[in-house]
Amino acid sequence: MPVPGDPPYFRRVAVIGIGLIGASFALAAKRAGRVGYVVGVARREETRRAARAIGAADETTPDPVPAVRGAELVYLATPVGALPGLLRTIAAALAPGCLVTDAGSVKAPVCQAAEALPASVRFVGGHPLAGSERSGPQAARADLFQKHVYFLVPTPRGGDEAAQQMARLVEALGARPVTISALEHDRLLAATSHLPHAVAVALMLAISQLVPDARQRAEFSATGLRDTTRIAASSPEVWRDIFLANARPLREACQLTIRLLQELVEAAEAGDGQRLKELLAQSQQVRQALETSPAARG
Amino acid sequence: MPVPGDPPYFRRVAVIGIGLIGASFALAAKRAGRVGYVVGVARREETRRAARAIGAADETTPDPVPAVRGAELVYLATPVGALPGLLRTIAAALAPGCLVTDAGSVKAPVCQAAEALPASVRFVGGHPLAGSERSGPQAARADLFQKHVYFLVPTPRGGDEAAQQMARLVEALGARPVTISALEHDRLLAATSHLPHAVAVALMLAISQLVPDARQRAEFSATGLRDTTRIAASSPEVWRDIFLANARPLREACQLTIRLLQELVEAAEAGDGQRLKELLAQSQQVRQALETSPAARG
DSSP: OOOOSOOOOEEEEEEESTTHHHHHHHHHHHHTTOEEEEEEEOSSHHHHHHHHHTTSOSEEESOHHHHHTTOSEEEEOSOGGGHHHHHHHHGGGOOTTOEEEEOOSOOHHHHHHHTTSOTTOEEEEEEESOOOSOOSGGGOOTTTTTTOEEEEEEOTTTHHHHHHHHHHHHHHTTOEEEEOOHHHHHHHHIIIIIHHHHHHHHHHHHHHHHSOOHHHHHHTOOHHHHHHHGGGGSOHHHHHHHHHHTHHHHHHHHHHHHHHHHHHHHHHHTTOHHHHHHHHHHHHHHHHHHHHOGGGGO | OOOOSOOOOEEEEEEESTTHHHHHHHHHHHHTTOEEEEEEEOSSHHHHHHHHHTTSOSEEESOHHHHHTTOSEEEEOSOGGGHHHHHHHHGGGOOTTOEEEEOOSOOHHHHHHHTTSOTTOEEEEEEESOOOSOOSGGGOOTTTTTTOEEEEEEOTTTHHHHHHHHHHHHHHTTOEEEEOOHHHHHHHHIIIIIHHHHHHHHHHHHHHHHSOOHHHHHHTOOHHHHHHHGGGGSOHHHHHHHHHHTHHHHHHHHHHHHHHHHHHHHHHHTTOHHHHHHHHHHHHHHHHHHHHOGGGGO
């Protein structure tokens, strides 16, 4: 859905948490000519240096408060759990009219926290559906968001007008803006992202208990085990925050998965080959549709 | 573990179920000069034609009984559920001294059924830890087993001597023979193969219920979902048989996974970030070890 109107331009931008996502955003926005001067914020000196070295930031600081002073756009790309506190920290330093957005994987808590921002400030929740196994500005790429879905959540701070402006911006970066409510987003992502992650982690932990010898696990595992558990190697901090922030929808999605897994093993133990084959054929059909859908190649 | 002694040679071989695995075995054994004349058995005319076309079989038939007459080696590569019945069908036609082996993913039922074979016949359970998303003789490759683990299960029919002969044979095909008991094999594979499969299927079914719109599932799914559910697209018949044949160990592995998944979501709902991070860090470490272990590259 192309968004009408010219993409916006922001003279001064603060990117707080200038890791993989924050630095990729800065590189993409610079390449598209949508931003001028970028101040990058990161706690670690090594991250700040890398962000400057790759040209994602013109200046860096460990402190978010001076970084946001005078910024027309503030892009928050820290782990999800830090976002509400960060909004409180920077609230008083934000310039009137400033557009604040985030890139967190869970939208309800940050959008709720944004309601306490000054009335002069605009806030649009954001979530680019893009990433990489790697992390840090070293892994940043100007085309990271290219052709990927970019969720946008309008909030009372700025409403649809601010969301439209963000949509034109992310479209200028090559992404596909999708407007959605925070609750709808969090329920959707609980199913398509947080559930697979929780399941992969539980599966990896179970296998490590069932086959305690690491050498045996490696020697006797085939592609299936490797595929299903790949995401279990992701950052514990990032996913702790996501699970905590989206606990309720995640629990509901997990409970359904548990019921279906129980149904599978009960059919197997009962020798009910007919029911087993139905369930397996249904999952085969759903999985194949995932691969062949034109949207998937977007 | 290199196996001492010359690899055996079989003048006449019957491969029953000459699909991906059966035809790959025939191609590999022919290339290694370990077999002479190969009779391939398949129900479908198309499969038989393909097996002849790629040179996996010198002759084909839909009927296993005439195929095994005079064979020195009988290689059973049908789905797991057909194996016990197949042994009963061919028992009377097997030549004295004949070596019978199978390639099924579950070992207890077929090894038990083999105990009813004539005393003059030798049986070694087998399971090559190799495969492909594709199936049929069209997908067969002489190097399919190359460097892969090949489980061998000695049975009262032939004992260790027959198992040693099989070990020399599969080693001649480039595989790594691993001798194991049927029960140990089935418990191990329940954890490293059947459990990931059942979990992927339950996950795919859950997601299809949580996000009923196939277009949304495709559009809003990232790499994580695709990796974790890839094996859910496998053959329903093959996996129905495996789940039925290994129901008990599979149920135990699933129950442990369910407990761990519940522990994860309970920690999230209780806001216990410390416990969550412990579980996530542990799964990260186990998953990383899977990738870095030298055995995994074998």
